């Protein structure tokens with residue numbers, strides 16, 4: 001029997017602390033007045049300006065040339081913006097990647113939204129209809145083409161990720177060649193055009209581990225803005241565990257683990273788990289405690305990839 005997982009998963013990057021207030025995006029005068037009294041975080045390259053309290057908020061007057069993205073308003077009506085520029089506004093050592101910064105839930109929600117927008121704007125400077133240069137509009141929620149008037153919206157790429165188990169509640173993990181030695185994780189992949197989430201789960205697990213899954217259940221989602229993914233998490237039961245084998249291309253090794261063996265292998269340093277920010281790690285942690293037996297917390301050395 002498999003133990004039921006907590007729903008929804010508690011996912012570290014799935015935080016929404018402000019009202020996105022989309023109705024303000026069409027009112028440039030309102031956006032300007034919110035900006036004048038707003039809290040403005042700075043994004044440069046792929047890094048945020050931070051200090052020991054998390055994101056640093058700047059005064060609008062101290063800011064030079066760059067793009068402004070409206071992120072929303074909090075319960076007191078304070079507006080938050082991300083300022084995206086090519087120039088540093090503080091010493092370089094004060095800038096940190098999202099995964100390095102120590103952020104509270106409000107800051108995580110702002111940073112994930114802001115980074116998603118900033119990376120999309122940077123990668124989409126031209127109109128896909130006519131090739132002309134485009135410019136941000138509606139507080140950064142859109143890019144507009146001045147030539148053909150097309151509007152372009154930020155893209156989000158859906159990817160499924162799945163915790164696969166056999167009927168004895170062992171999990172099956174896979175290893176990619178490019179990962180650090182001993183690093184294993186759950187199976188995942190992008191949803192293809194015209195495909196449902198469920199069909200993507202079945203296809204990815206078959207492709208990567210050669211097994212069929214059933215009893216697919218949705219267990220949560222979180223944005224993964226590196227640069228534009230949305231991870232949609234499922235659990236599934238493997239019908240034919242004896243057929244499991246790596247595809248030899250994307251996945252070069254697989255591993256069956258029960259709760260005792262995962263602890264033993266972590267101790268023996270023959271297993272390295274996915275990073276704490278990832279959906280994969282949250283799914284493994286949720287499975288580990290799902291049978292209700294008291295055990296030490298899963299401890300794995302920090303590894304980003």
Ligand SMILES: [Zn+2]
Nearest residue numbers: 127130145148
């Ligand atoms: Zn155009």
